[in-house]
Amino acid sequence: MAVGKSLQGYLLLDSGQLSGSFFARTVILICRHDEDGAFGLVLNRPTGTRVGQVIVADLPDALREQPLYLGGPVEPTTVCYLHSDACLPNADVMPNLSLGHSLDQLVEIGESFSPQKKLKIFAGYSGWAPGQLESELRRKAWITHPASLDIVFAEDTDTLWARVLRKKGWRYRLLSQIPDDPSLN
Template sequence: MKSGTLLISQPFLGDPNFERSVVLLCRYSPAEGAFGLVLTRPTPLVLGDVLPLPPGAPAASQRLPLLAGGPVQPDTLHFLHQRPELPGATDLGQGVYWGGDFDLFLAGLADEAAAATVRLFVGYSGWSAGQLEQEIEGGSWIRQPASAGKVFTLESDAFWRSILREKGGRYRALSNYPLDPRLN
């Protein structure tokens, strides 16, 4: 498994933290575990709600929406972007970068077009060594390798369904699985 892999939850996962979610794997080590960000959980918050921005920060940065990156440390802020020149950024592949110098990141958000190329997250998803592998073996996750570029091409509310349909075959059928099959 590599950074830049998408983890797509099975429709019958049963965990409210990850129900119908897509997680971008940002860091993976068999010995240390994994770190990812849920791409499908919008919150009602914007950046200006949770962080006092420095004077002169671009107005566009105040209104950046926040997504819930996962249930771990919801008081932390993480970001994805398309700025390879940002010092400290980690390349996830396909023109997607994770983290870096936050002050320079904010300074680069001078207009709405720049703001459209970022995603901000509160919290993250984490797995200890061996945990994610067990969950994949147990059928909780479907892997989509080298798909980081999808982050900026699909809307968060339709991401899960869209990525399954795109995979085709039996995954297309899973995309239509009802939230509660007992109501069918």
């Protein structure tokens, strides 16, 4: 992916340079990327809590039981979500995937009876100022990969980083196998 091109709808994967930081071994979906900067959500940081334990609004049971993910270190009290359905004509992240911030709209989605509906809810987000993400890409802090709904809504998030790296081919297989603490190798 060329630096300077929008990465909306792409994944950012830790290239192995971010160990010790919040972003170590993360898989981030870039939801917006333009001249104003970038906005993304970490797909593989479950908080271990359910949405109903954090949001005190009157929520449908299906929403209350949803796992809550940590979308990033910015504004961790802000809730946003990704949703997909059989057909989302106004999808704004990538085909058939939208980003939402409205609690009312989240409740409406939670109350819908579509069997194809998928939803992932986040506290906080990851953000970059204008030019910041491009600078990090030039320093090779991130590896890019096209996003898919299967990756976005993957339930096994513990191994997501390694699985996506392996999809990129043999050059990334070794990186995907490095232990969290290389001194233990």
